[in-house]
Amino acid sequence: MIMPEVAPLLDSMASDIKKTIYPKHNKEPAMVGIHTGGAWLAKQLHASLGLKQPLGLMDISFYRDDFQGKGLHPQVQPSNLPFNVEGQHVILVDDVIMSGRTIRAALNELFDYGRPACVSLVALVDLPRRELPIQPDVWGIRMDLEPQQRIKLSGPEPLTLTLIDSKA
Amino acid sequence: MTPTIPPHQLQLNPKGQLRHFLTTEGLSTELLTEILDTAESFVSVGKQAVKKVPLLRGKTVVNLFFEASTRTRTTFELAAKRLSADVLNINISTSATSKGESLMDMLWNLEAMDSDMFVVRHEASGAPHFIAEHVCPTVAVINAGDGRHAHPTQAMLDMYTIRRHKGDFRNLNVAIVGDVLHSRVARSQVHALRGLNVGEVRVIGPKTLIPSDFDTLGARIYYDMAKGLKDVDVVIMLRLQKERMQSALLPSESEFYRLYGLTTEKLAFAKPDAIVMHPGPINRGVEIESAVADCKQSVILQQVNYGIAVRMAVLSMAMSGQTEMQAAIEGGEA
Numbered sequence: 001m002i003m004p005e006v007a008p009l010l011d012s013m014a015s016d017i018k019k020t021i022y023p024k025h026n027k028e029p030a031m032v033g034i035h036t037g038g039a040w041l042a043k044q045l046h047a048s049l050g051l052k053q054p055l056g057l058m059d060i061s062f063y064r065d066d067f068q069g070k071g072l073h074p075q076v077q078p079s080n081l082p083f084n085v086e087g088q089h090v091i092l093v094d095d096v097i098m099s100g101r102t103i104r105a106a107l108n109e110l111f112d113y114g115r116p117a118c119v120s121l122v123a124l125v126d127l128p129r130r131e132l133p134i135q136p137d138v139w140g141i142r143m144d145l146e147p148q149q150r151i152k153l154s155g156p157e158p159l160t161l162t163l164i165d166s167k168a
Numbered sequence: 169m170t171p172t173i174p175p176h177q178l179q180l181n182p183k184g185q186l187r188h189f190l191t192t193e194g195l196s197t198e199l200l201t202e203i204l205d206t207a208e209s210f211v212s213v214g215k216q217a218v219k220k221v222p223l224l225r226g227k228t229v230v231n232l233f234f235e236a237s238t239r240t241r242t243t244f245e246l247a248a249k250r251l252s253a254d255v256l257n258i259n260i261s262t263s264a265t266s267k268g269e270s271l272m273d274m275l276w277n278l279e280a281m282d283s284d285m286f287v288v289r290h291e292a293s294g295a296p297h298f299i300a301e302h303v304c305p306t307v308a309v310i311n312a313g314d315g316r317h318a319h320p321t322q323a324m325l326d327m328y329t330i331r332r333h334k335g336d337f338r339n340l341n342v343a344i345v346g347d348v349l350h351s352r353v354a355r356s357q358v359h360a361l362r363g364l365n366v367g368e369v370r371v372i373g374p375k376t377l378i379p380s381d382f383d384t385l386g387a388r389i390y391y392d393m394a395k396g397l398k399d400v401d402v403v404i405m406l407r408l409q410k411e412r413m414q415s416a417l418l419p420s421e422s423e424f425y426r427l428y429g430l431t432t433e434k435l436a437f438a439k440p441d442a443i444v445m446h447p448g449p450i451n452r453g454v455e456i457e458s459a460v461a462d463c464k465q466s467v468i469l470q471q472v473n474y475g476i477a478v479r480m481a482v483l484s485m486a487m488s489g490q491t492e493m494q495a496a497i498e499g500g501e502a
Contacts, residue, residue, distance in 0.1 A: 063222060072484050
């Protein structure tokens with residue numbers, strides 16, 4: 001399978017954000033990237049949209065639901081939300097949405113900083129294998145993969161998508 | 169029963185991750201750095217509106233303090249609570265131990281309540297190690313200070329404070345001053361500093377309060393403050409442990425203060441941007457001048473604040489290492 005280029009996907013996502021996410025709230029949104037891939041993408045989207053609020057970064061390792069089975073993730077990055085979450089319109093950005101569990105964790109962490117007015121979700125790749133009722137508002141590409149296949153985003157320069165096949 | 173596995177081996181699982189935290193001795197640079205990096209991420213939790221993460225939700229942490237402590241016990245309690253664990257504080261003086269129950273019987277009872285972690289402070293050196301060897305294998309044991317042996321979480325919060333202010337350890341010159349003989353903190357600090365490849369560690373104090381083996385740990389010994397403090401980046405003062413002094417090791421407190429108390433004049437021997445640290449509780453006018461404890465270079469209260477994040481890191485890493493070990497054992501049996 002040939003993987004798509006990231007740059008054109010980001011362009012179409014930026015215009016979709018303006019079309020579908022901006023009208024959801026009258027206040028200009030703030031953006032939060034989820035470590036690590038989501039943070040790279042958010043940095044580019046934040047710049048191309050010219051958002052005024054500083055970019056937020058979040059590491060959801062402390063909010064994961066698999067500590068009991070997998071333990072603490074190595075190399076946890078500090079979270080940094082340099083704006084007041086209370087009453088804010090927040091756009092969460094992640095690289096790949098699959099089960100929806102990462103976003104569940106991200107929402108929990110976000111709410112520990114305050115009560116946002118509304119939260120929208122942006123993902124570069126949507127793999128429709130949801131285990132939770134969470135859907136992206138904007139996505140770059142939707143892909144159907146075999147159960148043993150995964151998608152990985154490498155970066156930050158250049159941003160490239162790779163298919164990982166655990167059978168191979 | 170005598171301990172059979174040395175603490176620095178007992179505290180790691182087969183993957184080399186922490187499963188107990190008993191000593192800073194023998195820990196790799198990578199693992200020491202991982203503790204500091206993990207603590208860095210926990211610092212931001214203290215800035216959230218809800219100062220809590222759900223990492224240890226449903227785990228039971230038991231604080232077993234056989235010796236008085238305020239700072240260490242409360243920051244361990246806060247750390248466990250900010251990780252969403254349930255915390256049990258056992259007050260030993262009013263517990264059944266004072267009715268003659270043995271230590272192991274008490275621990276077995278706590279195990280029977282499905283505890284996941286013991287945080288132990290004990291006046292006997294090696295007590296947390298002994299407990300770690302005899303508790304059931306799912307329980308993680310954290311040393312909160314044992315006798316004159318070790319106080320590893322204090323040492324790690326000191327390392328965190330130093331890194332936060334001074335960055336790379338390799339170029340630093342660190343002096344530890346005062347009652348080194350009775351100090352479990354000093355030993356753990358020297359091991360951690362050596363493990364983090366610090367430029368130089370010095371210990372300064374009267375001959376009677378510096379154990380002769382400290383040079384073998386990699387520290388340079390000084391008996392004179394002017395020489396010992398020359399050009400250091402970090403001054404760590406130790407508390408004069410009057411309650412542990414059994415023989416006449418000092419002529420008098422005032423004599424000690426005159427020679428080794430950190431005054432503004434003596435601090436001037438260090439680099440102008442040197443930071444002043446103290447594990448607390450401080451004895452103003454005994455080992456440190458009041459003005460120095462409150463001066464701009466003093467980071468004593470920041471140490472307390474960082475202590476919460478560092479203890480959160482150690483608690484979650486040990487619980488994680490213990491969990492992985494259990495998963496490996498269960499996987500092996502299957």
